[in-house]
Amino acid sequence: MKNKSLHYLFSVLIALSMILAACAPQQQATEAPTEAPAAATEEPAATAVPTEEPAAPQTERRGGWLDEIVVSVVDGDSAVSQIQAGAIDFYSFGLASDKFPVIKDAGISTTQSLGAYYGMSFNPAVFTDTAVLNPFSNRKIREATNWLIDRNYINQEIYAGGSLPRLLPVTTQLVEYTNLIETARALESKYAYNFERAKEVIDAEMPAMGAELGADGKWQYNGAPVTLSFLIRSDGDGTRKPMGDYFANQLESVGFTVDRQYKTASEVFPIWLGTTASDGLWHMYTAGYIPAGFGSLRDESGNIQQSYLNTSIQASEPFISNVADTEFQQLGDDLAQGNYSSKEERDAMMARALELSLEDSLFVWIVDQQTYSPHSNNVQVTWDLATGPESTNVGPYNLRFTDQEGGTLKVGTNDLFTQPWNTVGGSNWAWDAGVMRATTMGTSNAGGGGGLMADPYTGLAWPQRVVSAELVYKEGLSINKNLDWLTVSTAPQIDVPEDAWVDWNAAEQRWITAGEKFPDGLTANVKSVVVYPDDLFETVKWHDGSPISMGDFVMSLIQGFDPGKPESPIYDESLALSIDAGLVSFKGYRITSTDPLTIESYTDAYVSDAELNVAPLWPQSPFGLSGENAWTVLAISNLAEEAGELAYTQDKADNAEIENTSWVGGPSLEVLAKYLDQAAAESFIPFEATLGQYVTKEEADLRYANLKQWFEDHGHFWVGTGPYFLDQVFVTEKSLVLKNFSDFPDLADRWSVFSEPKLATTVLDGPGQVTAGSEAVFDITVNFKDTAYLLVDIARVKYILYDATGTVVSVGDATAVSDGQYQVTLSAEETSKLPTGSARLEVAVVPIAVAVPSFTSIDFVAVQ
């Protein structure tokens, strides 16, 4: 009897524990992060090369700050616990913002960067079946949905307050948004959540389209309810489902009947992209996009055409079915094609386009999701504000323990070796690329300019292995210089010299010159001249000990052309597509000196920031991947490809049914080792007709011997020039070890100026009551970690005055008083526009060194 009772008690306890576990309270929403936590160091002045102001203590250490970095695959769900338990120090892959409260509660540090854009994609077509009404074929109804969505509510409830509400087709609080701050804020005010206004518009427009409101409060058309087919994504990070449900509820509240179709990506794409919009298989879709690199986010003018117009480069439904307003169409196309001659003209066009984009609302933006990479409090992490730590070129340079030099840092990430590693057609997954970056010299985000270093906080570029640069662009183009490390000028016409290399003759293995290919002459939009250091070839070494040489530069350039030529033994049809596409705007390279190395480049393609148009050559992937090209590694890989044993690209490997070249593991290594022996025995110089002018047999012998030794020591062929070298690779265990490269030419504090983003904190103080028609003064304090923000580091401080209805009354610039101090003086004329009641003054501080502005506001009472 006693035993029986014990059993009952035990069973009840088990059942209770399960019930209690299931009933545990959900994580409460927390306030939005206002700034990313970080450790302290100085910030580069915008007009100076950052190395001039090293903030960290001097060091004798070369390469990276750490002795060793161990990277392994860690489940994101346990990342925070693993950091707390000391199993890892840093989780480099971005966690969704619903993890932000967990990170905060754990008391550990985190990065914060842009994750994905989410919003509603509408079907704009009038349906073929005339018995079915598509309310979203009416622009005014699409526009009204902006008032129907409470973006702050969504951010708080679904994203735990960790993301940023988004209204506009430009990234919230990034470069373009900051640039158009007054327009952006005014539109955000105009389109703030207003259920009644949305209902008013819908109530006015629906009857005009032939619908009528039934007695049950539901819209009817041809005697049937107006039913909206809503494609709601149920997969991914799981946030689009509650977002879709919220929007469906709101639509039901204004009289629509909503058919909620929960689907995964693979189920949605055939309907959303694969059916003709007028077939009417869907009305709305919870769409999402991943941001491109920071460099491209500096200029988002192309997004108007891409997201709204039938000329969108996405060239698919629903874009091609949208009939946009004529002015909007023209503006979007002109902005995408760069049809403007000054920044002022462009900004004015963008401001108008933003207004019209909301009137069109083919896509209604909802949130800029932020992602978080947590790390221990004693770890310093530098991250790209737009794309996160794994896409930060300067990241590996600055990764360190705050309390020591050296040590072994354990990094967890989402995956490793997802695809084979090679720099021609290999893995480009963020986690793989994150490791590869640690082994490279540095790269600019836009255009992939090697020898430059991408600024993680502005998206601009700084010189890494470049002494000077000169940019010349054709008069009439809108290109702006931001930093002082390059000289910029214009010319009425830029002629490409006859001896510039414009193409590659694979059959004869030689360059085709401009004079040969374009006997009538060739011009370009942009010319850049880059001069490298005098001691480049002595100071920069490959990880296998070989000094970098001219052969590396020229081989890397050839590799960018040769696989695209049908006459080449390593011809690859899939690479030919992008090579041919690149040739359309490419106008030539010219090496004018090898001591010091000086290279001219010519192109028709350009972006609006001068720094991102500088195109230095560097022995790195010519296909935008993250890795460097020692000519020896390319040579043996090419031999294996010629022999039909390996292929750089997945496409070619699949067609030929051979292995995809991997420089770090698998069956490739044996094949490559065989061809290394062969090449070493023959003192093989690839593309000898051209490369033979730069590489001697002696150099070839030395380089192959060094590579062979490297392979024997490390068991792979991944060789770079960066601050860390790849010491050990464990492809099946999915882990690797990076070690400090002590022969790196720079000290570990080379990029310490980028240790953390210098985000401003702003305090606004002023009178609680303002009399209309009289002057009012407000004081602004701008700090960075309790230290006054220098005036020279602030681009501008804008103020925006709102009345009680949230309408913008006036916009202006604050006056600088002293470092960290600004003042807003509202004139009598401005205050006279304020009706009696509450009013709000908001200021936006736009620093030079970070693309993220800081906002603050103060409410006061306006009296007559």
Added chain:
Amino acid sequence: MSVPTSPAVGSLPVKKATRDSTLLRVSKYIAVRILTLFATVVIGVYLTIMIANMGGFVDTIMKGQIRDRVTQGIIASPSAQTMEPEVRQKLIQDTIAKEEERMGLNVPIAVRNARYLYNALTLDLGRAINMTSDSGSKQVRLILLERLPATLLLMGISQLFLFFSSIFLALNLSRRYGNFWDKLVITLSPTSAVPPWFYGIFLILIFAALLKVLPFGGMVSAPPPDNPLDYSLSLLQHLTLPALSLILSSFFLSIYNYRTFFLIYSSEDYVEMAKAKGLASRDVERRYILRPTLPNIITNFALLIITLWSGATITETVFLWPGLGRTIFQAIGLYDLPIIVGSTIIYAYMLAMTVFLLDFIYSLVDPRVKVGS
């Protein structure tokens, strides 16, 4: 030629005839059995192919995915930022066409299905569409073989431990029907309703996050130790929690099942008779309980062995265990048909062989069973 049938001629021809008849019966049985099993395998694999590509709808899905992936990839690439819109557009369209061709979407679905079936049956596992092995190979054979040791290690240890410990304990409990331990097992048997990964999460929380004595996941520490002994210890350390979660989730129910099974046989008349004759309980167990249950136990064991191949999908995912279960789960998500078919055909062949062999094993362990009778 006639065969002498006179009984006077003796029993030799009769024996020969009986032997011939047995040989014929067994041969016929083997032939029919092999054909039947092969037909079953063919139908099973073809159904797998049809289900995996949703009768062709996967083509539509994959085309949509290709379009989205290629477009977004090119739009986001730094080099495309500076391309002329027309050039970029052409690049997108050409790349989509190329990718569709690479994935074989330009070949009619019926032809592809037939090709998949033929290749599968001839064990030509081919190349994966999207996935690669950890070492970078796209050969399905290598992808599966690479993950096999990890799966066999985890599943083998946990399932074999579970199997033998269950039988041992169940046999003991069946002898002590109604005692405390018997009741405890009955009470705890509903805990098997909880899946192993659920136990896994709790075990991780307790032993990795809280006590910090065992790792959160993975198969070996990073970087893996060079020394074989340290490597083995690290492996054991990483194996403990996933194996424990697999064992815990089935332990009590498995004992309960066998215990009930043994109890049924324990109450047979011949067992009672043996007990009445005063045979030692160990002899009773071995000769009168275990022996008649052998066919069932062997069947369970044989099926258990081939089940090791399938891995434990979610548990492997929770513990980041690089096993086959995760690979197949990923393949299903990516519609990587060659991997799905490759793993299915191996399982199907193993199952067919097991079923085939079991018929013979039954006749060896149980004299009442005759092959083909």
